[in-house]
Amino acid sequence: MGRKSQRKNVPMDLFDSDDDTSSISSSSTIRSERPGMDEVQVHKDLMLDQSLDALYEKRTSTREQALASIVDAFNCDLQHEFVEKKFATLLHQCLHCTKKGSSKETSLASHVIGLLALTVGLGDQAQEILEESVTPLSQALKSGREVLKITSILECLAVITFVGGTNPEQTETSMQIIWQMIHPKLGSNVVATKPSPAVITTVVSSWAFLLTTVDRWTLSPKLWQEIVTYLSSLLEKEDRSVRIAAGEALALIFESGTLEKFAAEAKESANNGSVKEGSVSQEALIHMHGLKSKVVNQVRDLSVEAGGKGSAKKDLNTQRNLFKDLVEFLEDGYAPETSTKVGGDYLQTSTWYQMIQLNFLKHFLGGGFIKHMQENEFLHDVFNFTPKKVGGRGSGMSSEEKRLFKSPNSALNKARTQFLNKQRMLAKNMNDGHYAATVENE
Numbered sequence: 225m226g227r228k229s230q231r232k233n234v235p236m237d238l239f240d241s242d243d244d245t246s247s248i249s250s251s252s253t254i255r256s257e258r259p260g261m262d263e264v265q266v267h268k269d270l271m272l273d274q275s276l277d278a279l280y281e282k283r284t285s286t287r288e289q290a291l292a293s294i295v296d297a298f299n300c301d302l303q304h305e306f307v308e309k310k311f312a313t314l315l316h317q318c319l320h321c322t323k324k325g326s327s328k329e330t331s332l333a334s335h336v337i338g339l340l341a342l343t344v345g346l347g348d349q350a351q352e353i354l355e356e357s358v359t360p361l362s363q364a365l366k367s368g369r370e371v372l373k374i375t376s377i378l379e380c381l382a383v384i385t386f387v388g389g390t391n392p393e394q395t396e397t398s399m400q401i402i403w404q405m406i407h408p409k410l411g412s413n414v415v416a417t418k419p420s421p422a423v424i425t426t427v428v429s430s431w432a433f434l435l436t437t438v439d440r441w442t443l444s445p446k447l448w449q450e451i452v453t454y455l456s457s458l459l460e461k462e463d464r465s466v467r468i469a470a471g472e473a474l475a476l477i478f479e480s481g482t483l484e485k486f487a488a489e490a491k492e493s494a495n496n497g498s499v500k501e502g503s504v505s506q507e508a509l510i511h512m513h514g515l516k517s518k519v520v521n522q523v524r525d526l527s528v529e530a531g532g533k534g535s536a537k538k539d540l541n542t543q544r545n546l547f548k549d550l551v552e553f554l555e556d557g558y559a560p561e562t563s564t565k566v567g568g569d570y571l572q573t574s575t576w577y578q579m580i581q582l583n584f585l586k587h588f589l590g591g592g593f594i595k596h597m598q599e600n601e602f603l604h605d606v607f608n609f610t611p612k613k614v615g616g617r618g619s620g621m622s623s624e625e626k627r628l629f630k631s632p633n634s635a636l637n638k639a640r641t642q643f644l645n646k647q648r649m650l651a652k653n654m655n656d657g658h659y660a661a662t663v664e665n666e
Contacts, residue, residue, distance in 0.1 A: 272297050272306050279317040284326055291321065291332035298339040299592025302599050307343055315340060315353060322364045322377070330364060331376035338383035338588060345602035346387065354388035354398075357381075362401050369417065375426040378402055379588055382430035386437060387602065395438050402431050407454060421463035428458065428469040432476050433584040436577040443482055445504035445512070452477060452515055459522045464539040467526060468546055472583075474519055475550050475576045479559060483512060516554075523550045566597045569611050581606065 271293060278290035294314075297303060307314070314336070321333035341353045361377050368374075385398040406419050406427045419427070443451075455477075458470035486504045504512070527547035529540065549560040553576070562579055564571045564586075573579045585603070586593045597603055598611050 268297065268301070269306065272303065273310075276310055276314060276317065279321065284329060287321060287325065288329050288332060291318075291329065291336055294336050295332060295339065298336065298343060299589065300595065302343055302596070304343065307340065307349075311340070311344070311349060315356060319357060319360050322360055327368065327370040327373040330373045334361070334376040334380035335588075338380040339592075341384040341387040342585075342589075342596065342600065342602065344387075345600070346605075350384070350388035351390055352388075354384045354394060357384055358398065358401070365401070365405065371420050371422050374405065374423050378405065378423075378426045378430045382433050382584070383588055385434055389434075389437065392438055395434055399431055399434050399438075402427055402434070421461070421466050424458065424461075425463070425465040425469045428455070428466070428473050429580075429584060432469070432473040432580055435473070435476055436581050443477075445486055445508055448477070448482055448486070449508070449512060449515065452512075452519065456515065456519050456522065459519070459526065464543050468539075468543055471523065471526070471543075471546055471550055472576070472580055474523075475553060475559075476580055478516070478554060479576045483516060486512065520551070520554050523547045523554065527551050566594055566609075567611065569609075571597065571607055571609050573607075578607065 275290040275293040275297070278286050281287055281290075318333040318336050318340075322330045322337075325333065337353065337357060341350050344350050344353070358381070361381050365374060365377055381398050381402060385395055389395040389398070406424050452474065455470045455474050458466050459474075461467060461470075487509060490504050490506055490509045524547075527544055527550070529544065553559055559575050560579065562573045562582070564573075564582065571582070573582055585606075589596055597607075597609065604610060
């Protein structure tokens with residue numbers, strides 16, 4: 225990160241610590257008076273400054289409490305001014321917490337890093353978060369097997385890649401790191417241990433979340449078969465959350481039209497009497513269609529399951545609804561439409577990839593979802609969502625924030641333009657895939 229902090233004693237009135245050793249802190253300078261800001265905002269900023277300072281403390285419980293306070297602050301508001309001043313320090317300290325902290329500390333620090341990425345949105349800072357975090361997060365995954373630690377790191381890696389991944393190689397690297405947690409034969413240097421259902425669910429949902437951002441037509445026939453075969457096997461697992469995650473990932477893969485693309489290539493090769501490098505053979509294509517038929521039968525059975533596997537009734541209803549939608553999609557080509565209430569507005573989705581993105585971010589943000597959907601311009605771009613409510617960040621931005629976020633020549637707006645172009649291209653590919661799937665079934 226390259227920035228060294230001045231050190232001073234931390235006012236620890238907000239944190240429980242009986243450590244008598246001298247405290248060290250970041251370079252934060254707490255101002256008690258800020259012209260034009262009310263006392264509540266001053267107090268919130270003071271708490272954030274003190275929380276950041278507390279991340280330098282030796283006592284683990286103090287750092288955990290500080291991280292929890294930062295998570296709450298980033299959920300309640302988009303902390304643009306704080307991030308503008310303390311971005312590098314916050315990122316550096318959170319990464320440090322993931323290296324040697326407890327499972328809880330690592331989980332909280334990972335969540336803060338993800339929230340930081342969503343707060344800064346597209347641009348150089350999001351790219352820096354990804355570049356600085358991939359290696360330490362990957363190493364942290366190998367340093368322990370605690371479920372809370374692993375699932376939090378995986379979700380963090382997915383979020384920071386979703387925001388900061390500027391090229392396919394970066395996204396594919398993160399997807400491979402995630403996939404290796406349950407399917408190590410696709411990678412190396414991975415200890416072959418049986419993952420828990422919670423880890424499997426998080427891996428599949430995080431991997432599928434990132435799959436929504438890449439051109440799925442670049443999947444090779446061999447890799448397509450391996451992935452679909454493995455996801456098909458997960459549909460047989462006892463845990464419903466695993467089955468649901470696998471079902472969503474399969475829906476996304478079939479929505480992309482990849483199988484139809486392989487079929488078109490095979491037909492072209494047969495007509496021309498030649499086989500393109502990397503294209504699928506007729507035998508392999510027959511096997512792939514057979515695999516799809518197997519998935520359709522599995523999905524149909526799960527859509528009417530009477531119980532017995534799993535336990536919670538809510539999970540059973542979620543499973544039935546998901547797989548009913550998936551059956552309709554695989555047979556008729558129609559993706560489910562959803563409507564989510566956001567304040568006085570409704571956020572609509574009409575594709576699997578949009579629904580998967582929404583569900584993942586809704587889960588990650590938790591109680592901060594509504595606030596971010598109302599005021600976070602990055603999420604507005606992702607979902608093409610414009611809240612009717614007047615207010616939020618746009619109405620209370622300082623002149624400096626307007627320069628950073630609103631100027632047509634700002635790095636953020638340039639990145640947004642690139643992102644929107646990419647979203648339009650992905651949507652076009654999805655529509656083409658939907659058309660191809662429908663035509664095949666007619």
